[in-house]
Every structure is written in C-alpha cells, then in structure tokens.
Amino acid sequence: MSDPFVVVGADAAGLSAASKFRREAPDREVVVFEKGRWISYAYCGMPYFIAGYVDRLSDLLSLSPSEVAERGIDLRRGREVIAVDPDAKRVTVETAEGDRFERAYGDLLVATGARADPGPFDVRGLDGAFTLHNMDAAAAIDAYVAEPEAYDPDRADVSAVDRDRTERNAAMPAPETAAVVGGGYVGVEVAEALAERGLEVRVFHRSGHLLSPFGEAVGSRVEAALEAEGVAVHTDAPVDALVGDDRIEAVEVGSGGGGASPERIPVDMAVVGVGIRPNTELLDGTGFDRGPGDAIRVDDRGRTSLPDVYAAGDCATARHAVTGEPDWTPLGLTANRAGRAIGATVAGDPTPVGDIAGTAAVKAFDTEAARVGILDPDAAEAAGFDPVRETVTAGSRSGYYPGAAETDVTLVADRDTRGLLGGSVVGTDRAAIRIDTLATAIEADMTVPEVERLDLAYAPPFSPVWDPILVAAKVLNGKIDG
Structure with a gap:
C-alpha cells in the first residue's frame, strides 16, 4: 500500500494509536516499529513488582505480540527507526543485526517515549x-x-x-x-x-x-x-x-x-531517579519544533511542525489546562489518551488529544498523595497569575466513624479571577482519589467559590458533611476576600 500509517514505538501511545486506527480504517496498513523486545507494559507498576506486591513480570503486560497481530497490526520488534525524511516521507530503519532499510509512510507517529536521565551518575558497568x-x-x-x-x-x-x-x-x-x-x-x-x-x-x-x-x-x-x-x-x-x-x-x-x-x-x-529525557533523536536534522523539556512540540491534534508527522506520549508536549501553553508532563494516561486520539485523526476522524493538568498520585506505604495544576507560587506568577494559597487539615470521614484520618488539602487560586489554579491532597484514608474532584474543576475552569458550592457526596463511612475539598475551598475563598 502507498499510504501506510507508520508508528515508532510499541508502548502506551504507539499501540493505542495503532489499535484505534486499525478499527477505524481497516483497509489501510499500519506498521509499528519497536526498537527493543518489550511492548505494552506498565511502567508505573515496576516498583510494585520489586516490592513483591506483584507476583510476576508478566502481570505488568497489557498486550502480547500475538494479541497485537490478532488486531491486524504489523508489529516489528528489534527494528529501530534512526532517521526520518519528511520531504520523501520515508523512515530509515536499523535491525538488531545492524542492517538498514527504508520504509515509506503516509502518516507517521513518533511515540518513542523517554529514558532515564542519570544526571552526572554513570551506572553502566557498576554492579548494584x-x-x-x-x-x-x-x-x-x-x-x-x-x-x-x-x-x-x-x-x-x-x-x-x-x-x-x-x-x-x-x-x-x-x-x-x-x-x-x-x-x-x-x-x-x-x-x-x-x-x-x-x-x-x-x-x-x-x-x-x-x-x-x-x-x-x-x-x-x-x-x-x-x-x-x-x-x-x-x-x-x-x-x-x-x-x-x-x-x-x-x-x-x-x-x-x-x-x-x-x-x-x-x-x-x-x-x-533524578529525571527522564524525551527520546527525540530520530527527528534530528528535520528542523522539528521543540517545546518544554526538549520534547517534540505538538498542536491540539498531536501534529508536529513536520507535515503528516504526529507525536504522542513521553516524547511529546501537550497543552496545559491552566496556562494554555505547551507543557511536558510524561504520564501514562496522557500517552494512552493522545495515542488513541491520533489514531482516530489519522483514520479520518479529527480528535483532540486533550489538555493536561499534571494530575498525578503516589504512595508511601499507607500515605497517599496527589497533585494537579500549578502549585508553586513562582510558577503561577510566571504564568501571569496573582496566586493565593492555603492549606487546611480536615477529617476524611465523620469523626465518629472508624477509619477517619487527617487529610491535608492545599489549594492555589488566582486572586483576580478566583479561578482554581492547582491543588494537592495527602493523607492515609483514600486521600489520593480526591484529587479527581480538583482535576475536573480545573478542566471546567471553575472558580474557588464554585468549588465550594459543589454538591459532593456525604455519608459517614466516606466523607464528613464538609468534604476536605470543600473545607479548603471555603477557607481559601475567605482568604481571598480578606
């Protein structure tokens, strides 16, 4: 076929795009080149495998090569795309044995992810x-x-x-x-x-x-x-x-x-674990536009500055929901969502990849933490806001119900518009999931008074009458008034 959809990278963004494209455009060829042997694995689950919470490495796999083939996707592992010629619409591929060949594309998705940046530390050749x-x-x-x-x-x-x-x-x-x-x-x-x-x-x-x-x-x-x-x-x-x-x-x-x-x-x-770096080397020499973190800059459809070339996942930027500017926040949902949207777009159904707000969660034993939006006052000021911040401590359930625990909520708002800019939650009793309320509020451009008036669920086993999010909004709203 003369117009195949070529995907570089067989993890979250790449296979999401290829799978969606195959369903929407069954008559067009889709080829996925993967540098290594691993595909479609849960990066975020690796610490829990090491801890012993996950029994087998295979438990972290989403798709096997045979399952990918059953979807009608031409997956080629051990094939590294080392160069892109956007004028000729061809990629150069190198095999694990060092042989090279070229492959034409109609549309190209770069979903090469990111790699660990060890900073000044060279861990190669040092056991342990x-x-x-x-x-x-x-x-x-x-x-x-x-x-x-x-x-x-x-x-x-x-x-x-x-x-x-x-x-x-x-x-x-x-x-x-x-x-x-x-x-x-x-x-x-x-x-x-x-x-x-x-x-x-x-x-x-x-x-x-x-x-x-x-x-x-x-x-x-x-x-x-x-x-x-x-x-x-x-x-x-x-x-x-x-x-x-x-x-x-x-x-x-x-x-x-x-x-x-x-x-x-x-x-x-x-x-x-001092940082990561986007894998963009295959586009060197093409003149592509870079964004924050040296990631590949894309628009709201995942399109790069090169014709018919898209990028998604940990190698690409996305638009920040608070600032409206390109940002680089490599996370799993961002990659899967953008890949699926690009697959639909290439198949003929233009679909936005969606904004990001940096929504993330992490745990340390029984303590859960989550964050969203802009929390740092200096970053908020640099983005043109006049930030006001408040942290409150509130109960996770009705005080008389077993299991209630202190939950800290931090909210940041713009003084002039009262718009919610960001927030964090930390505690031991289902604290992290509460961040989804704030993420939704940010996506909806809600003000702090609007958050304070949200009709959140109340029942003693789940929340006090005033959920910690509502308490934080009430206190911050008062601080803005003061």
Whole structure:
C-alpha cells in the first residue's frame, strides 16, 4: 500500500494509536516499529513488582505480540527507526543485526517515549547501581535484592527479559543497604519497595522536601511516612558521586554548595531517579519544533511542525489546562489518551488529544498523595497569575466513624479571577482519589467559590458533611476576600 500509517514505538501511545486506527480504517496498513523486545507494559507498576506486591513480570503486560497481530497490526520488534525524511516521507530503519532499510509512510507517529536521565551518575558497568525505566531494569533489581539461593526465576517470566543480566544479578550477594538518589515519584516508590524487601534504605534529595512538584505540605507528610517505616530521608542533600570499582561501595553526599567536604556513606546498592529525557533523536536534522523539556512540540491534534508527522506520549508536549501553553508532563494516561486520539485523526476522524493538568498520585506505604495544576507560587506568577494559597487539615470521614484520618488539602487560586489554579491532597484514608474532584474543576475552569458550592457526596463511612475539598475551598475563598 502507498499510504501506510507508520508508528515508532510499541508502548502506551504507539499501540493505542495503532489499535484505534486499525478499527477505524481497516483497509489501510499500519506498521509499528519497536526498537527493543518489550511492548505494552506498565511502567508505573515496576516498583510494585520489586516490592513483591506483584507476583510476576508478566502481570505488568497489557498486550502480547500475538494479541497485537490478532488486531491486524504489523508489529516489528528489534527494528529501530534512526532517521526520518519528511520531504520523501520515508523512515530509515536499523535491525538488531545492524542492517538498514527504508520504509515509506503516509502518516507517521513518533511515540518513542523517554529514558532515564542519570544526571552526572554513570551506572553502566557498576554492579548494584541502577536506573529504573524499563522492564529489564525491574527484573535485574528484583534479582539483585534477593538472596541467591532464594531467588525465584519464574518472577521474570517473560521471554523478552534480558536473561543474562537477570541471572548475573541474581548470583550476587544480596545487599543490606541501599541509597535512593532523588526524592521524586520514582525515588519514593523505590524506597518503599526496597524497604519492603528488607533493606536499610536512605533517600537523598537535592531540594528541601520530597516530591517537589507536590508542594511542601505533601513532602513533609510523605517524609514522615517513610521515616516511620525505617527509611532515612536526607533533604538538601545532593549526591556528588557513586563510589566503587566493580560494585558500588558508597555514595558521596555534598553540602549543597556549603564548601564542606562530601560525606561518604557506605551502601551495597543505589537506584538513581533524578529525571527522564524525551527520546527525540530520530527527528534530528528535520528542523522539528521543540517545546518544554526538549520534547517534540505538538498542536491540539498531536501534529508536529513536520507535515503528516504526529507525536504522542513521553516524547511529546501537550497543552496545559491552566496556562494554555505547551507543557511536558510524561504520564501514562496522557500517552494512552493522545495515542488513541491520533489514531482516530489519522483514520479520518479529527480528535483532540486533550489538555493536561499534571494530575498525578503516589504512595508511601499507607500515605497517599496527589497533585494537579500549578502549585508553586513562582510558577503561577510566571504564568501571569496573582496566586493565593492555603492549606487546611480536615477529617476524611465523620469523626465518629472508624477509619477517619487527617487529610491535608492545599489549594492555589488566582486572586483576580478566583479561578482554581492547582491543588494537592495527602493523607492515609483514600486521600489520593480526591484529587479527581480538583482535576475536573480545573478542566471546567471553575472558580474557588464554585468549588465550594459543589454538591459532593456525604455519608459517614466516606466523607464528613464538609468534604476536605470543600473545607479548603471555603477557607481559601475567605482568604481571598480578606
């Protein structure tokens, strides 16, 4: 066929697009090139596999290659698209053996995701040092933390796994101490996972509180939750180096620019989670427009600046629901939703990919936290708002009903318009799911008074008469008036 839909990347965005396109345009060819062997896996579930909450690596797979084939999708694994010629509408593909060939496209979707950015730390060739951004890393970490005689190889029960890497890590003496470098999503989740596996865990975070995008109220509660379970949390503690010849021996922790000599802390393991970077190299030389985070800039239909070339998922931007400007917030729903929309658009049904608000949730043992929108006053001011912020503590259920727990809610609004800009929730009793109320309010451009008047459900087992969200809106509205 002369106008195939070519997709680069076989995970959330890529296969969502290919599946939707195949259903809507059954007479057009769709080809998916995937650099590696893994497809359609739950990246967000990997820390829970390491913790032992998930029994098998295969439990994290959404689609198998055979299931993809049954959908009529031509999936080609071990094929890396290394270049795009937008004028000739062709891609250059390299096989795992190093051979190259070209493939024409009618429409092209770049869904190449992102990769771990280890910052200044080179974990390659240093046993016991890891980043966590793919399934092979998850399998290797799971094997490394197990006692050699107790390791269950059936946990890594997927044929795509790097068996040599997994077996090599399984044969090493199990670690007793671990450093987690970075206190973001990955850092908090990995700290819990390693503590659940019996390790003595330290978290080192460069800034003053964990989970920086969630705000200080969340960071403080999560820090306390980790420490209550024996995890040592070090804030304002930038790690300068990983120390070791063949296997990691220690981390060097600096003084944050204070001039003191770095402290060397012995560890048997380190997981670096300091950031990620979008995979955009295949478009180098095409002149494509970049957006925040050096991601591929797209419009409301997922179209790039190149003709008939789309991008979605962790490699692409999206429009922020509060600012209306391009933003880069790589999350799972964003990828799946955008991929599905692009599949429909390419098939002939123009569909918006949807705005994003940075809605996210994370847990640290029994403590749940979530955030949405703009929480940082400096970021709000930079976007042209006059931010007003308030944090309240309210009960999660009626006080007399068993299980009620303190829930902290932070809301940020624009003083002039009273429009809701962002919010966070943290607590131990179904706190995280409450963020969906705020996410919906932001998408609907609601003001704080409108949020205060929401008719939220009340029953003692689920919420007090005044839900914590309503309490926070009431208090913030009063602060604006004052």
